[in-house]
Amino acid sequence: MERYDPKTIERKWQDVWERERAFYVPNPGAGELDRHARKTYVLEMLPYPSGELHMGHVRNYMLGEVVAHFRRRHGYEVMRPMGFDAFGLPAENAAINEGGHPREVTQRNIAAIRRQMERMGWAIDWDRVLATHEPEYYRWTQWLFLRFYEAGLAYRKEAPVKWCPNDQTVLANEQVIDGRCERCGAEVEVRNLEQWFFRITAYADTLLEEMALLESWPERVLTMQRNWIGRSEGSEVVFRIDELEVDLPVFTTRPDTLFGATFFVLAPEHPLVPKLVEGSPHADEILDYARHAAARSAVDRADPEKEKTGVFTGRFVTNPVNDHRLPVWISDYVLMEYGTGAIMAVPAHDERDYAFAQRYELPVKVVVVPAEGEVEGDAAYVGHSEDEKLVDSAQFSGMPSPAAKEAIVEWLESRGRGRPAVGYRLRDWLLSRQRYWGCPIPILYCDECGMIPVPDEDLPVLLPEVAEYLPKGRSPLAAAEEWVATTCPACGGPARRETDTMDTFVDSSWYFIRYCDARNDGEAFDRAVADYWLPVNQYIGGIEHAILHLLYARFFTKVMNDIGLVGFREPFARLFTQGMLHYHGAKMSKSRGNVIVPDEYIERYGADACRLYLLFIGPVEQDAEWQDAGFEGIVRFLNRLWRVTLAAAPAPAADVPDTPLARKTHATIARVTDDIGRRFALNTPIAAVMELVNEISRTPADPAARFAAETAVSLIQPYASHIAEELWERLGHERLWEEPWPEADPAMLERETFELVVQVNGRVRDRVEVAVGLSEDELVARAKELPRVRSHLDGKPVRKAIVVPGRLVNLVV
């Protein structure tokens, strides 16, 4: 018998697929847009071309591969495009390490990855391929930026921002993890710089509310986004420094504790600090403290082990509820970037305020107590439910905490000293970067006219060639003097170009729409075509993008919908986040140096073995460990499938007789279909087909052997596409990828007998093969007869008998 030779087979079928354009899906014509119900858009997050693909990537892309094949064979028109997230830090840093120009290194990596993907035999529509660093693409990224600018959603301002001293650029808040740069791990600094922002905070509530429109997203991703947005309802209360005639509003979620405020605290960076201390004999000391406190690193300042520090300003504010005068302090435990940068301190009911009050011997006044019981004296009492009530709070005393919150805010509002307010943790998205390898921001500065957007017809603003692209703290683009100096489109006078580039995450915030119309030179995309394909039916990617890419893409989509560019509100209806592949106990990644690349495995064992193994290894949503040992089993399985199928092939493809093997085959169809289609379990279908192949191998003379082998080949096709096509052809058929998915015959799933499990008091005591269709009484009677059951009944009367038809009898004595 001819041996299974993956190399030849795989090359052969990859050529056939390409020649016959098997996985290319054209857009619908104008009259076909109503076919929407039959389309499926399967999308995986696009790779960074910062190196080659490793086995972790292979596992990720296998998910989309199986889903795409499965849906196509169910009659759907499946679009599965691919692209490259080519701009940005990952690619640029790779170029710096490899010592080439970012464009050359990026393009080399793109070519290598594409070749790897082709060798894996993935069903991808390469007609739609895009790379975000190509002017054909980033022209439209710039165009979209200008639409955001016009809508007031892209703006420039000076603000304290996060600066990575290693990467020499500012970062978005989302790119700072525990005070460190998400990419390089360096501790970030805070700098006051003028930067570009997207007004994502204007969409904070929408991003929360419209989670309801999502069909199926993992709960943990939604939770992470909710935490990140960090919405909390409260109120703004205005305190006042009478002698300076200065109002100091605070944000609080606990207006019910206003009568318990005993001091007041400003963040060290608060802009009113200099004014407050003006003329004070201690002004210098106080300002000195404020400067030092503000300069502490974010990591240091957030360390809960470090004791809070502070200094008294000598000023007092008036509490609007009772006109009490509260001393104003400055302390590093109050953050300028949350709320108003000022707080009312209620030590009796807030742990941080309590700790500060202890340290500086400030008074503690209890105003909320449990309805029953006592308040412990040595800690803040933080309860505020229906079971807590107010005391020592004038006319509000005796009210339950929640009602008191409302009543006090209403009372303040009527006097113009407060109002309901909502606080968010989310900050605007800082999108400008002082790096070379990114999309230029299409803005000009004219001495006469000020800030001017580049006219649409002048797009793209091409990324200039520069001699030196290494990061130096200001954008390398500034060195391209001829490029920077330009003409103002409004007055014709001299103007300068914006030299910062955009964050990579801007590029990837709309690529999923561009795929629909990737070759369009006249516009970013045709809206009708975008509305046909989107939202993405199944999006697949890593959990590491739970709040970066996935939040930004949702924001972009909502803005594009609001300004009339698309007809949908959410980009990704269903999201699946797969687990990471580990090797030697750590996430497989180039930076850790523990990658296994598929190439030599493809060479030795074939792409199909890799494809199968990476899904067989465990549930795709969980992390998995690469083990060479397990790979052997898959190689054996493929060889067995090959032998068993070729052995069965000569039999005539006659009507399938009703045999045990035929029934097993139908049961396997049902299992595999349910696992992939409904449960999204991609490891168990492989086990099911293995079982079937083992069964054929054990009963080669069964008249249904050919049918069973054919079915095994058909069911494994989404996983091992090459060997499946080859065997399908050798079975005398044509094109398996176009073949409808097999259907289980319900009649063949029914059985004439079944193994009745007999329990006594819930413990299995015996099993017996019985006919289907016996009455419950007959089943109980059969069960009682069994010798082993009788010995356990021990002559005692059966008190109760539970019968699960087709399964078991449980006798209770």
Place this chain on the structure above:
RNA sequence: GCCGGGGUGGCGGAACGGUAGACGCGGGGGACUUAAAAUCCUCUGCCCGCGAGGGCGUGUGGGUUCGACUCCCACCCCCGGCACCA
């Protein structure tokens, strides 16, 4: 601290309230072979027993149920997110 996910043989894992450990790896025994590889057969949770058989077993302790890896309560451990957010 708050939120989310997870804890099952020597290992990866299966079991969608009804036979715990499918499938695969590893290991033992055997067949084929001069031999090896490949392939095939067979056994393989732990303990007691020659055996028939029995007992114990899904992180821990309770509970619901005729029946719990699965549902509920409390706790322990691991992974991830948020966290001086007022």
